Amino acid sequence: MKTFANKSRKFLQSIFKGLSATSLAFTFQACYGTAQDVGQDVLITGTVSSTQTGEAIPGIKVSVEDQPQYEITDGSGQFSVYALQRSACKVTFEDADALQHGAFLAKDTIVEALGERIVLNVSLDAR
Amino acid sequence: MPGKLFQYLHRLFRANEIRLHELSYLFWECTRRCNLRCLHCGSDCSAGSARGDMPFGDFLRAILPLKKAYPPNTITVVITGGEPLLRGDLPQCGRALREHGFRWSIVTNGYAYTPDVHARLLAAGMGAITLSLDGLEDAHSWLRSSTRSFANALKAIELITASKRLCYDIVTCVNRKNINTLPELKELLISKKVAAWRLFTIAPIGRAKGNDDLQLTPQELTQLMDFIAGARADRRIDAKLSCEAYVGAHEKRVRDAPFFCRAGVTIASVLADGSIAACPNINRHFVQGNIYRDSFLDVWSNRFEVMRNRRWTRTGICARCSDYKRCNGGAMHLWSERQDAILTCINQKMLHSA
Ligand code: SF4
Ligand code: SF4
Numbered sequence: 024m025k026t027f028a029n030k031s032r033k034f035l036q037s038i039f040k041g042l043s044a045t046s047l048a049f050t051f052q053a054c055y056g057t058a059q060d061v062g063q064d065v066l067i068t069g070t071v072s073s074t075q076t077g078e079a080i081p082g083i084k085v086s087v088e089d090q091p092q093y094e095i096t097d098g099s100g101q102f103s104v105y106a107l108q109r110s111a112c113k114v115t116f117e118d119a120d121a122l123q124h125g126a127f128l129a130k131d132t133i134v135e136a137l138g139e140r141i142v143l144n145v146s147l148d149a150r
Numbered sequence: 151m152p153g154k155l156f157q158y159l160h161r162l163f164r165a166n167e168i169r170l171h172e173l174s175y176l177f178w179e180c181t182r183r184c185n186l187r188c189l190h191c192g193s194d195c196s197a198g199s200a201r202g203d204m205p206f207g208d209f210l211r212a213i214l215p216l217k218k219a220y221p222p223n224t225i226t227v228v229i230t231g232g233e234p235l236l237r238g239d240l241p242q243c244g245r246a247l248r249e250h251g252f253r254w255s256i257v258t259n260g261y262a263y264t265p266d267v268h269a270r271l272l273a274a275g276m277g278a279i280t281l282s283l284d285g286l287e288d289a290h291s292w293l294r295s296s297t298r299s300f301a302n303a304l305k306a307i308e309l310i311t312a313s314k315r316l317c318y319d320i321v322t323c324v325n326r327k328n329i330n331t332l333p334e335l336k337e338l339l340i341s342k343k344v345a346a347w348r349l350f351t352i353a354p355i356g357r358a359k360g361n362d363d364l365q366l367t368p369q370e371l372t373q374l375m376d377f378i379a380g381a382r383a384d385r386r387i388d389a390k391l392s393c394e395a396y397v398g399a400h401e402k403r404v405r406d407a408p409f410f411c412r413a414g415v416t417i418a419s420v421l422a423d424g425s426i427a428a429c430p431n432i433n434r435h436f437v438q439g440n441i442y443r444d445s446f447l448d449v450w451s452n453r454f455e456v457m458r459n460r461r462w463t464r465t466g467i468c469a470r471c472s473d474y475k476r477c478n479g480g481a482m483h484l485w486s487e488r489q490d491a492i493l494t495c496i497n498q499k500m501l502h503s504a
Binding site for chain 2: 106
């Protein structure tokens with residue numbers, strides 16, 4: 024029974040799910056609910072460490088060009104930030120906590136061929 | 151496509167979805183706390199709500215078995231409340247959901263939606279958001295019982311519409327105080343680059359019960375349908391009526407797909423006390439289990455019969471309704487524990503005033 028239901032679903036969904044003027048995400052929302060998330064993004068994770076000592080650096084702001092989101096590295100220098108999926112993007116690492124964990128120079132990294140997940144381990148030079 | 155064939159195919163589609171009963175939309179009422187005291191709140195939350203937030207670990211443990219039955223990325227966890235932004239651990243909750251493959255979104259009044267919050271939620275993988283704006287300043291402040299809520303909501307809208315990542319829409323509860331200012335509100339939203347706008351009327355449940363200013367008259371209901379139809383024809387904003395009710399001859403004019411209440415068909419919720427329900431605004435009589443006692447996956451797979459088979463709704467005014475086949479007994483949130491008659495019917499109200 025379910026197999027038949029699954030087969031006919033594709034055909035029926037193509038009629039009733041493709042009707043929204045804005046996008047697929049809006050074909051159904053409950054009154055107090057949101058659109059469904061059908062967007063594409065990439066998870067950029069990694070660790071920031073010092074070029075000189077090799078030690079992890081907490082308090083580094085990791086941001087993605089043209090996007091508002093950012094993340095501050097935790098006590099182990101780790102970060103994870105979701106960003107819009109594109110063919111390439113610039114990720115910037117900046118010292119966000121003044122001298123608290125030492126002073127470091129900012130660094131930009133261009134990441135290409137973004138899939139669903141990218142690991143980016145970066146080292147920063149002391150200022 | 152000819153109207154009759156379209157309606158027939160839609161009935162097939164509905165029956166098919168009911169048979170498949172695949173979860174795609176999961177509300178999590180993460181808190182009952184709220185920073186506003188809106189006149190129409192369906193869940194009657196408050197700043198000092200006696201019940202605390204649900205620990206995230208409890209929710210996650212309950213839903214993880216879903217991964218055995220569904221690819222998790224086909225399920226959007228809609229985080230609601232109360233006001234979800236009152237939870238300090240919201241980004242951590244969202245990030246953990248993404249790590250397990252689920253998508254997530256929030257429903258917010260926008261009062262606490264600052265640039266910093268926006269940045270942190272996006273970084274944690276939030277993919278969709280719905281924000282309320284209930285009219286121009288006076289009407290919004292009245293409904294939301296707060297003078298600062300309008301300015302804060304507008305600032306939040308600017309942040310949201312600038313995001314290329316978010317699937318978003320703005321929702322407006324239409325009532326007697328804002329119905330005549332909808333054209334100005336539309337222009338305001340367009341000026342803020344809003345692409346999608348959902349309008350709904352206020353159901354006589356929760357705090358809205360008995361407040362006559364909140365319920366549109368039959369003439370105003372028709373005015374609302376005409377307004378939405380006009381805004382859709384205008385094509386500058388994707389306006390639509392929410393899923394809340396079957397609206398007869400207006401169906402094609404005010405929404406993309408015909409009315410279909412999916413509560414318990416593709417929608418479930420976990421409420422703050424652990425109750426397993428369909429949409430959070432449904433009468434608690436229809437609660438199907440509790441995550442602190444039952445397996446969520448088991449409840450979803452084997453219960454919800456009362457929502458999947460709605461033949462029992464053929465009672466009260468629905469029993470005599472010539473639109474029954476198309477409507478299937480209306481919105482689940484408009485049925486009380488007595489299950490003897492729907493609380494109100496927009497379609498019948500408009501038909502009788504015509
Ligand atoms: S119960 Fe109400 S909010 Fe939920 S799907 Fe049905 S009509 Fe929409
Ligand atoms: S009377 Fe019942 S079946 Fe008829 S339109 Fe209203 S809610 Fe639907």
